[in-house]
Amino acid sequence: MKPAFVVGILNAALTTMWLFAGEERRWHEETACRWTELGMPTQGKAGFAQLSPAITGIVFTNTLTEASVAANRVLANGSGVAVGDYDRDGLPDIFFCGLESSNALYKNLGNWKFKDVTVEAGLVFPRKPSRGAVFADINGDGFPDLLISTLDEGVLCFMNDGRGKFADKTVDARTRSRYAAMTLALADVDGDGTLDLYVANSRPTDIRDRGRMSVSVVNGNPLIPGGEKNRLLFKDGQLAEYGQPDQLFKNDGKGRFTEVSWLGGGFVDETGQPLTGPPLDWGLTATFRDVNNDLAPDLYVCNDYWTPDRFWINDGHGNFRAIDQLALRKTSASSMGVDFADIDRDGHLDFFVVDMLSRDPRLRKRQGLAEKPVGSPLGSIANRPQTMRNTMFRNRGDGTFAEIADFARVNGVR
DSSP, rough: HHHHHHHHHHHHHHHHHHHHHHHOOOEEESSEEEEEEOOOOOSOOSSOOOOOOHHOOOOOOOOOOOHHHHHOOOGOOOOOOEEEOOSSSOOEEEEEOOSSSEEEEEEEEEETEEEETTTTTTTTOOOEEEEEEEEEEESSSOOEEEEEEESSEEEEEEESSSSSSSEEEHHHTOOOSSSSEEEEEEOOOOOSSSOEEEEEESOOOOGGGGGGGOOOOEEEEETTTTTOOEEEEETTTTEEEEEOOOEEEEOOSSOOOEOOOTTTTTTOTTSSSSSSSOOOOOEEEEEEOOSSSSSSSSEEEETTTSSEEEEEEEESSSSSEEEEEETOOEEESSSSEEEEEOTTTSSSSSEEEEEEESSSSHHHHTTOOOOOOOOOOTTOOOOOOOEESOOOEEEOOSOOOOHHHHHHOOSSSS
């Protein structure tokens, strides 16, 4: 991991520690990070207590009607929140994303009290479905800015002026697009000390919600009349839909981003050859982590439906190569999310991917499968089948991973 990446993770984690400890900490400064000891409370009991809106002042509700879901099923993916100290008063504030509700920023007043300051902070925008958000200092002024992923406008960028106000700088940041942005992942991928941005995109609509429609076949490729190219394909005799390409943006240090082409060598396949086209995946989650201890953040992307997960290894200069075909022997089929940790304390990061397969046997039998399961031929080692369950990968430390979800009893199936 690059130092800036490490500091970002540690600061976020240690802020959480400070909140739970409830007392001021003495920080120890190191070359690439800072740390503090976590004191454990001597009184009270473990667990959580639900706090009502009457106590917290948070009355935000992310609404979505059944009619809206019936008209556009991708909205059912929901949306998230971002937590960050936007005014640097030592208290983490909360930004909520809404689908049919307006987005909202709540200022932390302390003692679990919050105040809606959306308008006061200058965060007024048209009511459009928002998917996710993140607080991050993208221009290096020490104040967290706000990035928001949207259903059909890519990423909106709001700069923090350091006085509690935000200004829409999306045009300057050059992050708006026609894509359906889902997850935002930030890290210094090229070691220049600035936070770069990876956007996992899916689709703003699903053709299955259109009802009857005509499809033409041109040179063996299905095409919706008047629609975009490369949206549909025949897969195993069935009509399937591609997602939209993800995006990697490199930061100039002032919050102005340049999109990296999929075809210019910034991404290469397992053999080191340039890609012939951008992956058209149903992106859900993207996460940066240094999995090979070379101090450069690598990238794992969870993709839904039949599109496979992507695992990109950073060369230390912000260029990514697909992980060796034999490094992973299988992945989850409909991957929803991923997290990394050293579960066996051997100094190597392991990771866990959650699949959408229901844990209830009754519901599992009624779930429609995105792709028909196909058995692996005997002796085949060069394939990477997708399995419809959670997967856990133990890092062997040699660039390969052992899938151990069954062994660890976390496969999600009962």
